[in-house]
Amino acid sequence: MNAIASKIRQNTVLGRKMITPEQLAKSNSESGHAKALMCWAALNINQYPELKWLAHIPNGGWRDAVTANNLKAEGVKAGLLDYFLAIKRGPYSGLWLELKRPGTKDKRVGVVSKDQEEWIDHLRSQGFVVVVCHGWEIARNIIIGYLGSWK
Numbered sequence: 001m002n003a004i005a006s007k008i009r010q011n012t013v014l015g016r017k018m019i020t021p022e023q024l025a026k027s028n029s030e031s032g033h034a035k036a037l038m039c040w041a042a043l044n045i046n047q048y049p050e051l052k053w054l055a056h057i058p059n060g061g062w063r064d065a066v067t068a069n070n071l072k073a074e075g076v077k078a079g080l081l082d083y084f085l086a087i088k089r090g091p092y093s094g095l096w097l098e099l100k101r102p103g104t105k106d107k108r109v110g111v112v113s114k115d116q117e118e119w120i121d122h123l124r125s126q127g128f129v130v131v132v133c134h135g136w137e138i139a140r141n142i143i144i145g146y147l148g149s150w151k
Contacts, residue, residue: 025136030101030110034082036136037099041143050147053086079115081123081130085143090150093127096120097142102135109134 021036021043034056041051059080063071085095098120100110112120112132123130129146133139 021136021140028101028104028107030099033101033136033139034099037083037139040136040140048144048147050085050087051143054143055084055086057082057084077119079113079117079119081116081119083139085146087147089129089146091127092129092146092150094129095143095146096123096128096130097139098130098132099136099139100132100134 019039021040024039025032025036038054038056041048041054045051057080059076059078059082081096081098083097083099085097087094089095098112098116100112101107103109120130120132131139131142133142
């Protein structure tokens with residue numbers, strides 16, 4: 001993530017227009033919100049160095065049959081959540097986030113699948129904080145709150 005942050009800062013110093021999380025999320029797609037969240041994380045890694053341990057799990061999305069079968073054979077599991085922050089805070093072993101797009105007049109709000117519900121229940125039973133976030137800004141606020149807790 002430091003390389004991303006460096007590139008963003010370099011573009012700003014050179015007078016190039018810097019893309020913002022808000023611009024990335026403008027499409028209101030889940031992918032746009034995911035990119036916005038990681039852009040925010042890259043821009044704020046100095047303030048929150050623990051963001052180094054924020055990882056996206058690329059479990060969803062369209063794949064051709066061969067790739068899908070290979071990934072399944074390698075252990076990809078349906079419903080695994082989008083992000084994991086591998087930082088212990090207080091009694092919690094880490095933070096899992098499922099990112100969904102927020103609803104608008106043109107698009108309905110993203111919903112959690114049955115497989116995701118099972119993962120959520122299991123991860124909570126194992127001592128993780130698990131939050132479904134409708135939009136990158138909510139995810140950002142959850143991360144900031146989690147990192148500021150139990151220090």
